[in-house]
Amino acid sequence: MDVLLSIVATVAFAILYQIPRKAIIPVGVLGMVAELFMVAANKEHVGGIAASFAASIMISLLSEGFARTLRMPVTIFAVPGIIVLVPGMNAYQTMKDFVTHNYIQGIAMGTETALIAGALASGLVMVGVLTRSVWRPRRNVN
Amino acid sequence: MDEERVLRLCMQTGLLLLRYGGETSRVEETMAHMAVGAGAPADSVQSFVTPTGIFISITTPKGTLTHLTRVTGPASMNLEKVTLLNDLSRRLQRRACTVNEAFAELERIEKAPPIYRHWIQMTAAALSSGSFTVILGGTGSDFMWGALGGLLAQETTRWLTRYAPRFFSVLLASLLGALVAVFSSVMGYTHNEGAIIIGAILPLLPGLAVTNSIRDLLAGDLLSGVARGAEALFTSVAIAIAVAVAIGISPRLS
Numbered sequence: 474m475d476v477l478l479s480i481v482a483t484v485a486f487a488i489l490y491q492i493p494r495k496a497i498i499p500v501g502v503l504g505m506v507a508e509l510f511m512v513a514a515n516k517e518h519v520g521g522i523a524a525s526f527a528a529s530i531m532i533s534l535l536s537e538g539f540a541r542t543l544r545m546p547v548t549i550f551a552v553p554g555i556i557v558l559v560p561g562m563n564a565y566q567t568m569k570d571f572v573t574h575n576y577i578q579g580i581a582m583g584t585e586t587a588l589i590a591g592a593l594a595s596g597l598v599m600v601g602v603l604t605r606s607v608w609r610p611r612r613n614v615n
Numbered sequence: 616m617d618e619e620r621v622l623r624l625c626m627q628t629g630l631l632l633l634r635y636g637g638e639t640s641r642v643e644e645t646m647a648h649m650a651v652g653a654g655a656p657a658d659s660v661q662s663f664v665t666p667t668g669i670f671i672s673i674t675t676p677k678g679t680l681t682h683l684t685r686v687t688g689p690a691s692m693n694l695e696k697v698t699l700l701n702d703l704s705r706r707l708q709r710r711a712c713t714v715n716e717a718f719a720e721l722e723r724i725e726k727a728p729p730i731y732r733h734w735i736q737m738t739a740a741a742l743s744s745g746s747f748t749v750i751l752g753g754t755g756s757d758f759m760w761g762a763l764g765g766l767l768a769q770e771t772t773r774w775l776t777r778y779a780p781r782f783f784s785v786l787l788a789s790l791l792g793a794l795v796a797v798f799s800s801v802m803g804y805t806h807n808e809g810a811i812i813i814g815a816i817l818p819l820l821p822g823l824a825v826t827n828s829i830r831d832l833l834a835g836d837l838l839s840g841v842a843r844g845a846e847a848l849f850t851s852v853a854i855a856i857a858v859a860v861a862i863g864i865s866p867r868l869s
Contacts, residue, residue: 478746482817485743488731489769489818490636491693508750546641546701548830549694552822559820561813562751568855569809572862594829601833 479508479557487553496549499539503554507532511558521560525589528558529596537604551597560589617714618673618680621653624714626682627721629662629669632700633686635693638827639664639843640834645704646671649717652708666842689776692823699724740769740818744792748814753807757814760799764815768792772819781846786853789816793861801868808865812858821850 483504484497492500507528514524536550563586570579625646632642642664650660655673662671672681703720706712712720731739744765745758753761768788775784792815800808824847832840 475750478750482743482746482750485739485746486817486822488739489692489736489743490823491695491729491731493695493698494730496694544702545698546637546694548636548638548823548826549698552826555826556817556820556822557750559822561747561817562809564855565809565813565858568859569862572859594825597826597829598833601830605833 475512476505476508480504483507483553483556486556487549490549490552492549492553493545495543496539496545499543499550500553503532503535503539503550504557506535507554507557521563521585522588522592525558525560526592526596529555529593530600532558533597533600537600555593555597558593560586563589618655618675620714621650621655622671622673622680622682624653624717624721625649625660625662625671626669626684627718628700628704629664629671630684630686631721631725632697633664633666633669634688634690635696635700636690636823636827637697637700638830638834638836639666639839640831640836641697641701642669643836645701648708649704652704652710653714653717664836665839666846689781693729695730696724696727737766737770741766744768744814744817746814747817748807748810751807751810751813753810753814754805757799757805757807757811760795760805761811761814764792764795764811765818767795768815769818782849782853785819785850786857789819789854789857790860792816792819793858797861797865797868800865812861816854816858819850819854821847824850 480501484501487497487500510528510531511524514528532554533551536547536554539545539550540547563582567579567583567586570576570582628649629642629646632645633639643662646662646664647660650671650673651657659674660671662669664670667686669684669686670681672679703717703724707714707717741762745762748757748761749755768791771788771791772784775787793812796808796811796815799805799811805811824843828840828843828847831843
């Protein structure tokens with residue numbers, strides 16, 4: 474059920490950015506992959522930071538693949554694909570702790586949130602660097 | 616080759632790309648490629664793009680021609696048009712169309728209505744917020760509250776960005792979205808206030824700004840990368856403040 478909902482959430486989020494119709498199914502796949510990944514990581518008791526990093530790498534790689542096969546900008550896939558991984562609940566908990574004067578808990582939770590967000594960004598960066606150097610666009614082909 | 620015309624074509628394309636949400640590094644590359652495709656010698660074209668201004672110059676034996684345009688007005692995200700503009704520049708690059716055809720195509724892209732109409736966007740905002748609420752542990756009835764909050768937040772920013780700075784419109788929109796959650800919890804309709812708040816603010820998350828910022832930094836566009844990063848940070852801070860306010864007043868009401 475969660476998987477289905479994450480597909481809906483991802484595709485609907487992507488529609489807010491006016492993605493081309495042809496990109497809708499790939500974006501749905503990305504949402505599904507992200508959710509399945511997090512569910513699996515939860516089951517295997519992998520920490521949130523490591524799981525987010527791995528999932529972010531996976532989503533970015535798939536996005537690059539889709540972008541190249543469909544000849545569309547990578548952002549179309551990467552932006553909605555990553556949305557399921559955003560640590561919304563942690564960020565909310567952080568704010569809640571601060572507002573209720575539980576500063577120590579808030580700082581702990583805030584640090585975790587920041588690390589998860591950093592892991593997501595690093596995943597994007599890693600794949601970006603790799604594809605820029607390895608997967609160079611061939612000139613004059615397209 | 617009419618350099619003046621080529622420059623105008625590049626400038627127009629770059630401006631549209633930037634407004635529709637393309638990364639600045641993509642805009643720079645696209646403009647240079649287009650100029651070369653239109654017949655300018657490869658090393659004679661230089662472009663420099665920031666989120667608030669576009670410069671392009673072309674050097675000919677007669678001298679250097681430079682255009683500068685300030686980018687003003689709110690951006691309207693439209694990744695479909697970014698794709699179309701990208702295709703157009705590729706076609707020009709492989710000489711599959713002329714400068715005149717490119718101008719016509721450019722106007723067609725600019726005038727084209729968005730592929731998803733307003734009511735589809737509203738439905739999408741509601742659906743994504745509602746689904747996210749349930750994923751984060753909400754129940755079936757929380758879906759409705761999340762959807763309502765998301766819809767309200769999305770419509771508020773859409774309407775306000777025309778009149779107010781982005782920080783303010785996001786602040787107000789996320790506050791309204793979060794207040795829907797507070798209302799539902801105060802009236803006793805739900806126990807998952809958190810999930811509804813997060814679901815409701817989902818459409819406002821600066822996803823594109825963060826991704827563009829990272830991609831610009833990677834491409835060596837330090838100025839644009841940092842600027843976009845700051846934009847994303849401001850938006851996040853606005854959302855955080857709104858959520859904090861909502862959480863703060865929630866216990867006072869119940």
